[in-house]
Amino acid sequence: MDLAQLTRDLETLAEQTAAAVAAAPDLAAIDAIELDVLGKKGRLTGVLRGIGGLPADERPLVGAVANRVRASIEAAVAARRAVLGSAELDARLRAETSDVTTPGSLHPSIEAMAEISRIFGQFGFVVYESPEIEDDLHNFQLLNIPPDHPARDLWDTLYVDIPGHLLRTHTSPGQIRVMRSVEPPIRALLPGRCFRYEAIDASHGSEFFQVEGLMVDEGTTMGDLRGLLDEFAHAMFGAGKRTRFRPGYYPFTEPSVAFDVECLVCGGVGCPACGRSGWMTILGAGMVHPVVLRNGGLDPERYQGFAFGMGPERISMLRHRINDLRLFLENDLRFLGQFR
Numbered sequence: 001m002d003l004a005q006l007t008r009d010l011e012t013l014a015e016q017t018a019a020a021v022a023a024a025p026d027l028a029a030i031d032a033i034e035l036d037v038l039g040k041k042g043r044l045t046g047v048l049r050g051i052g053g054l055p056a057d058e059r060p061l062v063g064a065v066a067n068r069v070r071a072s073i074e075a076a077v078a079a080r081r082a083v084l085g086s087a088e089l090d091a092r093l094r095a096e097t098s099d100v101t102t103p104g105s106l107h108p109s110i111e112a113m114a115e116i117s118r119i120f121g122q123f124g125f126v127v128y129e130s131p132e133i134e135d136d137l138h139n140f141q142l143l144n145i146p147p148d149h150p151a152r153d154l155w156d157t158l159y160v161d162i163p164g165h166l167l168r169t170h171t172s173p174g175q176i177r178v179m180r181s182v183e184p185p186i187r188a189l190l191p192g193r194c195f196r197y198e199a200i201d202a203s204h205g206s207e208f209f210q211v212e213g214l215m216v217d218e219g220t221t222m223g224d225l226r227g228l229l230d231e232f233a234h235a236m237f238g239a240g241k242r243t244r245f246r247p248g249y250y251p252f253t254e255p256s257v258a259f260d261v262e263c264l265v266c267g268g269v270g271c272p273a274c275g276r277s278g279w280m281t282i283l284g285a286g287m288v289h290p291v292v293l294r295n296g297g298l299d300p301e302r303y304q305g306f307a308f309g310m311g312p313e314r315i316s317m318l319r320h321r322i323n324d325l326r327l328f329l330e331n332d333l334r335f336l337g338q339f340r
């Protein structure tokens, strides 16, 4: 073995490898070439084995050629890999696009919220967003629910690992955020996910949606609330359905009401679905408490408002005669596919 021969062998290897790399059809082929030439037992190492037969002063010369050859192979491999990689990505992107024109359907919670937003949109209500991770201040205190107030028992709360923070138990904290950021007249709708520490059954979930409504203006009355909710109930459940207000309690509204619609199953006669009362409760509402208006930065002497909160899953259950809330989270396509 002499210096000239070894140098030729290295250059031959470089040329052959360059040709193979250029012809490699995919990333797997590149990986194989890399292993075959540069790997521990690869062909470059094989050629260099001949180095031992050279006189000591010639060895560094071969080493220099070998390094140059290795560097050029590595560069060629990297360049080809980049080209093939983006080609494979392009092919995947082309192959894996979803066809948005195939018939699909909205999730029933989303469908209900879209319908609720559409109806209130006709009355000038605008949709706002509010955080899912809330602080105790907005979720409770500013809504007139101080620490240790017994009303906190209405909301079994999931706390997060940030002091003073929790997963919002309702969308009502959005009322404070809207009042603090927009000037009256306010007509706000706040749809969003809520969380509670619940024993899960056919009518309780630990994760569900709510839609909050808030109207604040000068001279807003409970009559306005009643009229608006009637329009809503008729648009959602059918014209002519009877409705009623029933006294209720919420710390953030005074007075507070439950809003009922006549039973959609029996028409008000009384049946098992409505507990034989003839009525179904669809939401809670009331006149915004002066303390809450003040916490929202508004003067209760000048402004009045009403608020309401409803569960879109409950609305959907009533509309479509769905008997189990858990269906909304199970992602069973036999269920979801029915909302075309």
Ligand code: DAH
Pocket: 169, 170, 171, 172, 212, 213, 250, 252, 253, 284, 285, 286, 307, 308, 309, 310
């Ligand atoms: N936040 C209440 C709940 O989670 C629902 C509610 C009741 C909202 C009355 C309101 C309201 O805005 O006025 O049970």
